[in-house]
Every structure is written in structure tokens, then in C-alpha cells.
Amino acid sequence: MELTGTPSTRLVVIRGNSGAGKSSTALAVRYRLGRTCALVQQDVMRRVVLRERDVPGGANVGLISTVARYALDHGYHVIVEGIMSAERYGEMLRCLAEDHRGRTWFYYLDVSFDESLRRHATRPQAAEFGADDMRGWYRPGDLLGVAGEHLIPQESALPDTCARILAEAFGMRSTD
Template sequence: MSTTSHPRLPAAGAPVGSAETRLVVVRGNSASGKSSVAAGVRDRFGRGLAVVAQDNLRQIVLRERDRPGGANIGLIDTVARYALGAGYHVVIEGILYTDHYGEMLQRLVDDHRGVTHCYYLDIPIDETLVRHASKTDPEYLAAAVTERELRDWYHEHDVLPSGIETVIGSDSTLRDTVDRIMRDTALSELPARDN
């Protein structure tokens, strides 16, 4: 039987992570490129960076609708805190509407001991529709999300009220955005884990 110890789960309001950990939050409307940015940052960095994806935790793990006070809000916070406590860098990505998730994100940012950067991908609705149509997963396109749903879900310039986010517009390519995050956070200067 293994006696591997696991990090204690930090409580909300308690300091989390270390001076060396990086916390990155990438928010924006559906089809704005959040998942691609998070995957690009992890691919560029390597092992030791956890991606905490709202869609995975809300839709797959909990199968929950996005609503104020939903269980996924606490789950996103818990997973991010656990990973930071275990020494991982963390990228949280999702639509993460300000009115549902803003308070949790602000607490997490305040509690993180290391370097934190938040980004909002501010993509106009017309560009959102073009990006959505270019997705290659036919099941997703046919069954999951329609143009009407994209329009219903769209919240124009839904930035966090504290001003902690860097707004990135549609003129920034995926590569430009990943480069910027790697540079801003200094992840480009840190070693990946070897296991």
C-alpha cells in the first residue's frame, strides 16, 4: 500500500499556492478561443500546468446548467486550489459570467501567493459566429450549440468589475495570445516538470 501524501485541500479565504506558482484566468464568450488558448499555454509549457475547464467540470462532471450559485462554481475553485497547493501552475478557462463566477474568481486571485494574470477575450458577436462555424467537431456543431444559443449566451464586454483583467481583442491571433500569456506570467522562463 502506498503512503504517498497528498496536499491538504486549502479552504477559500486561505492563502494558496506559492510564490513560484502561476494562476491564469482566461474568460470570454462561447467560441472566443478560451479552450484553444488554455491548450496552447499547456502545450507550450509542458508538464506541471493544470487546465481547469469550466465546461468539463460543469457539463461533464456535474451535468449542471450554468446558474447563479451552481455547484460547479465551488468545484472550479476547489480544483484550482488543490492543483496550486500541489505545486501546479493553473489555467482556469471558461465563459465564467461575471455575475455567477466573479466573486469566486476574485477570492481565488486574492488568495493566490504567486503570480496571477487574468484575461478577457473580447470578441464581437459576428466574429464569434464565424469562429464557431469553423470548429471541426461535427457533433458539437450539429447537436450542442446553435447560432441562436450563441446569441442568447453572449454577454458583451463582461469584464470583472475590479479591473484585474487584460482585455484581448479579435485582432490577437491564437499564437499572439499564447505568446503574451507565456511572457506576462514568465511561464516561458520556468521549467516544466519532468514527471
């Protein structure tokens, strides 16, 4: 692929199991950044745009990369979020980071299966799928193995997780 973004664009990848808090975190960080930030959500690309199941070699993998690159090339900071298993999405995410001219951060929300289930029960889509589905998707410690990949423990509350990402990736303090 070709280089993407500018030295001033930031790419943040937020991964973790279902119910870990990825979407909530990404939405809260994007809210703080405003119109300077594009949000690329795996579930939106896969389920809404393509109506695709998460399968090896799925079209959504390339679509996520394409949308992220497009936004970076147009000067947006980009947050990519989703379960995005290392096995299926790792190569694309590593290439995206390698091609990005700016700085890139990877965050993995490390949440136990029991905590994922507890959190899932509070979500609007709780009735769409249950514990058996989630058990089949759950991959403990599914790290990409990239340098500087940050683990965020389940004890980190949403405001603390957002403050950490905003500080590390965007140099923003909670008072900014």
C-alpha cells in the same frame, strides 16, 4: 478561504464568450508549459463532471475553485478557462486571486458576436448548439473589474495570444 499556492505558482484566468478561443488558447499555453501546469475548464467541470447547466449558485463554481486551489497547493501553475460570467463567477475568481500566494493574470478575449459565430462554425461541437443559444449567452465586455485585467482583441491570432500570455504570466519568450 485560506491562502493557496506558493509564491512561485502562477494562476491565469482566461474568459470570454462562447467561440472566443478560450479553450484553444488555454490548451496551447498548457502544451508549452507541459506537466507543470493544470488546466481547469469550466465546461469540463460543469458539463462533464457534474452534468450541470450554467445556473446561478451552480455547484460547478465551487468545484472550479476547489480544483484550482488543489493544483496550486500541489505546486502546479493553473489555467482556469471558461465563459464564467462576471455575475455568476466573479466573486469566486476574485477570492481565488486574493488567496493565491503567487501572481495571477486575468485575460478577457474580447470577440464580437458575429466573430464568435464565425469561429463556432469551425468547431467540432458546432452542431450541438447554434446562433440562438449563443445569442442568449453572449455578454459583451463582461469584465470582472479586477486590477490588471487584460483585454485581448479579436484581431489577436492564436499564436500571438499564446505568446503574450506565456511572456506576461510565465516570462517565456517564443524561443523558449
